[in-house]
Amino acid sequence: MPATRLRPCDAQLLGLEAHPDDPSVLSFLVVPHLCRTDGRFYGGAALAVALAASEAVSGRPALWSSTQLVATADLGARVRVDVDVVAAGRSVSQVNVRGTVDGQLIFAAVGSTASARDGGLYGVGQVMPRVAPPEESEPWMGPRRRRAEAESGNGGAALAMPPSTVGHHLVSEHRDAPILDATGARPGHMTLWARLTGDWPSGPVMSPATLGFLADMVPLACSRACGVEGAGTSLDNSLRIGEPVDTEWVLLELDAHVAVGGFGHGQVHLWSPDGRMLATGTQSAILFSIDDFIERRTAG
Amino acid sequence: MPATRLRPCDAQLLGLEAHPDDPSVLSFLVVPHLCRTDGRFYGGAALAVALAASEAVSGRPALWSSTQLVATADLGARVRVDVDVVAAGRSVSQVNVRGTVDGQLIFAAVGSTASARDGGLYGVGQVMPRVAPPEESEPWMGPRRRRAEAESGNGGAALAMPPSTVGHHLVSEHRDAPILDATGARPGHMTLWARLTGDWPSGPVMSPATLGFLADMVPLACSRACGVEGAGTSLDNSLRIGEPVDTEWVLLELDAHVAVGGFGHGQVHLWSPDGRMLATGTQSAILFSIDDFIERRTAG
Numbered sequence: 001m002p003a004t005r006l007r008p009c010d011a012q013l014l015g016l017e018a019h020p021d022d023p024s025v026l027s028f029l030v031v032p033h034l035c036r037t038d039g040r041f042y043g044g045a046a047l048a049v050a051l052a053a054s055e056a057v058s059g060r061p062a063l064w065s066s067t068q069l070v071a072t073a074d075l076g077a078r079v080r081v082d083v084d085v086v087a088a089g090r091s092v093s094q095v096n097v098r099g100t101v102d103g104q105l106i107f108a109a110v111g112s113t114a115s116a117r118d119g120g121l122y123g124v125g126q127v128m129p130r131v132a133p134p135e136e137s138e139p140w141m142g143p144r145r146r147r148a149e150a151e152s153g154n155g156g157a158a159l160a161m162p163p164s165t166v167g168h169h170l171v172s173e174h175r176d177a178p179i180l181d182a183t184g185a186r187p188g189h190m191t192l193w194a195r196l197t198g199d200w201p202s203g204p205v206m207s208p209a210t211l212g213f214l215a216d217m218v219p220l221a222c223s224r225a226c227g228v229e230g231a232g233t234s235l236d237n238s239l240r241i242g243e244p245v246d247t248e249w250v251l252l253e254l255d256a257h258v259a260v261g262g263f264g265h266g267q268v269h270l271w272s273p274d275g276r277m278l279a280t281g282t283q284s285a286i287l288f289s290i291d292d293f294i295e296r297r298t299a300g
Numbered sequence: 301m302p303a304t305r306l307r308p309c310d311a312q313l314l315g316l317e318a319h320p321d322d323p324s325v326l327s328f329l330v331v332p333h334l335c336r337t338d339g340r341f342y343g344g345a346a347l348a349v350a351l352a353a354s355e356a357v358s359g360r361p362a363l364w365s366s367t368q369l370v371a372t373a374d375l376g377a378r379v380r381v382d383v384d385v386v387a388a389g390r391s392v393s394q395v396n397v398r399g400t401v402d403g404q405l406i407f408a409a410v411g412s413t414a415s416a417r418d419g420g421l422y423g424v425g426q427v428m429p430r431v432a433p434p435e436e437s438e439p440w441m442g443p444r445r446r447r448a449e450a451e452s453g454n455g456g457a458a459l460a461m462p463p464s465t466v467g468h469h470l471v472s473e474h475r476d477a478p479i480l481d482a483t484g485a486r487p488g489h490m491t492l493w494a495r496l497t498g499d500w501p502s503g504p505v506m507s508p509a510t511l512g513f514l515a516d517m518v519p520l521a522c523s524r525a526c527g528v529e530g531a532g533t534s535l536d537n538s539l540r541i542g543e544p545v546d547t548e549w550v551l552l553e554l555d556a557h558v559a560v561g562g563f564g565h566g567q568v569h570l571w572s573p574d575g576r577m578l579a580t581g582t583q584s585a586i587l588f589s590i591d592d593f594i595e596r597r598t599a600g
Contacts, residue, residue, distance in 0.1 A: 122526060125556025263417075
């Protein structure tokens, strides 16, 4: 019964439960906090579901998942989650995950879960950038809100654009944390603090799934490297897991790789406040400047 | 007929052709240059096949692929390659690829192919490190050969360990190109020049597939970040495509992210000699020190 093996924070965030029609598989409802602000299923939630379901079915902690976003699902839809353990060795299980609504593919994931090996190699190749702590950082406004504020004057921001009633901001918070070291500055390199908000079960709230849920911000960095404020439609969300640390705040260190012909790739490193690498992710997306993006979302 | 839409360099390198039993799908034989030096199917070749087959079936250039390595295939086996286009939009196709031998899954890939969009965003977020040109760089010896040379004295290297008669070195060459900028030096950050060797059809020899074939080196960087010379068993090979440039030599800029409990993650940026970003890849692997690695390979 995979539902009983879910981490409590994952079960609460994602609403994963036995499927009403087939209790041997998992499923969840697309509720408002699992959507983007336009009311359609959020890519970071698909990655989170793939990671949590892989753990529950294989019985091992997630090591990585590459989750391809195939189609969107509407608010209120029930998504069936099938996990296929295609290989299981002494320390690693290889898993495939498919999320479907009425037989239509919504997301497909490949990935591994793994049990740590005694005496296995340990090391970190990167260093966390220096930033102000979350308590001293300002709320982060996405490019749409920033545009609205600029157009309406400083005092009119709230009037110009009230917060959406759907979106992952209903259960999460991001704060702007500019990098303090100017050495090697590049436009697509940026950092945000992130955490889950609201009441959580006692016990850890950080898991591979909740990290994946918080980290879906790479297209922002990619569009900055193209010289514009923008966003994107993600084609996938991929995450590779490092040190398991329970922490309230996570630093998202975003960086752009390359964009050509409107398609961009970039990465995100996830750090605990004391500088341990929790995970690292990559993503490809169709990129838009914020003007194009507003037009596209408005047009539906 | 997907075989007719393969790039000539991919068809030659990978031997992709219509399956003798089912001409509507692609297949290939596991020949010596598609193996690791231990005579088993090479992960970089699985990624290359997934990229080339995705292009041939969807009719669009590859944008990214995450190729999960599920089981190995033996020398001489015929691998059937099924490509499923699970969504096709105005500019992007989402594809799933499965490589099987007699119905057993060898690799599974998710990815996209994409047609460049007019006026689409363009930008690069990274800068190529400074290195000596390939003509001034020494042949690269893998950790096994380097160990053999150290043990036998300088002159005895060739005697101690003749080149294997199977392996991707039969069609490729790597050269050691130390990074010349010491700023921000870290042990897992290293660079190698790579190219295909032998006779090639006229026309470009660089494609998403051939780049993927050359780039499967990330575990080296991961083990260095753990303080040892080592290698790994890859769990996946993932590549995201940037600028399409035809070039003989490619600079592989490897970097380690994090390793915990014997499992490591890292990246590779692929650069043309004039500093254009051709692609960027990531990989997760079971890591070994070279001592463990030799013991494991010897034990089979």
